[in-house]
Amino acid sequence: MLKPRKQFGQHWLRSEKALSRIVAAADLKKGDAQGLVRGDRVLEIGPGKGVLTRPLLDHADAVVAVEIDRDLCEFLVKKFGKIDNFLLLQGDFLSLDLEPLLAPLPNFQNPNKVVANIPYNITGPILEKLLGTIAQPNPHPFESIVLLVQREIALRLRANAGSSHFGALSVRVQYLAACDFICDVPAKAFQPPPKVDSAVIRLRPRPMTAPANDPKKLETLLKLGFSSKRKMLRNNLQGVISREALSELLETMGVNSQVRAEDLSVEQWVALSNQV
DSSP states (O other), X not given: OOOOOGGGTOOEXXXXXXXXXXXXXXXXXXXXXXXXXXXXXXXXXXXXXXXXXXXXXXXXXXXXXXXXXXXXXXXXXXXXXXXXXXXXXXXXXXXXXHHHHHTTOGGGSSOOEEEEEOOGGGHHHHHHHHHBOSSSBOSSOOSEEEEEEEXXXXXXXXXXXXXXXXXXXXXXXXXXXXXXXXXXXXXXXXXXXXXXXEEEXXXXXXXXXXXXXXXXXXXXXXXXXXXXXXXXXXXXXXXXXXXXXXXXXXXXXXXXXXXXXXXXXXXXXXXXXXXX
């Protein structure tokens, strides 16, 4: 009998309601019978026992599932191995280079959407691999990314400036993608139940309307600015710009010189980096 493994952060979703909301948020489409219109190709990270995989296969042209657990891979092969639009890759998603692996398989090349219940302990690295960074965005962005994540992370991704949830992660992700909060998912919806509640979010990668002139500088400022959230921004950034100069700059932007990092919107962070 298969049991969830703590080392892989496995918590298997068993709520049909949550599964339905996830699939609906992905807005999946199949291609036409003549092959003139190509449907969606989905990347699923950590399919587990395949409860989400099944509806994805029903609604998309192809599903590329990446699973690190060998025992689960054997289970998934038995369950879906004979289905034409299913491809299973065994390995660590963070270390796999998907493009060359999928190159010989035309039906599975270039997944355009991601739908997954991801391990919470590697949420940050997964987001970075899917979206890229401010300095190096993903050159082949996905159309949409629907993820089941820890609720606290979902709130941070969706937070607005001034919120207690707003932080460096909020700015980095919102710089690269629009974020929608889809629904809450309680701990009891999983087996075994995690210690925290979860939520479904949808990211839609898009270029920033007014991007930073120097993205690396923006990343540096964010790291310094949010290094101590209780301190005023002019104290956190004094290694880059003097307190007096920053106060003057903030005032020219129409911002109180005593602001903290979480008080600046994404657009204001970009404007600040362009003028420092």
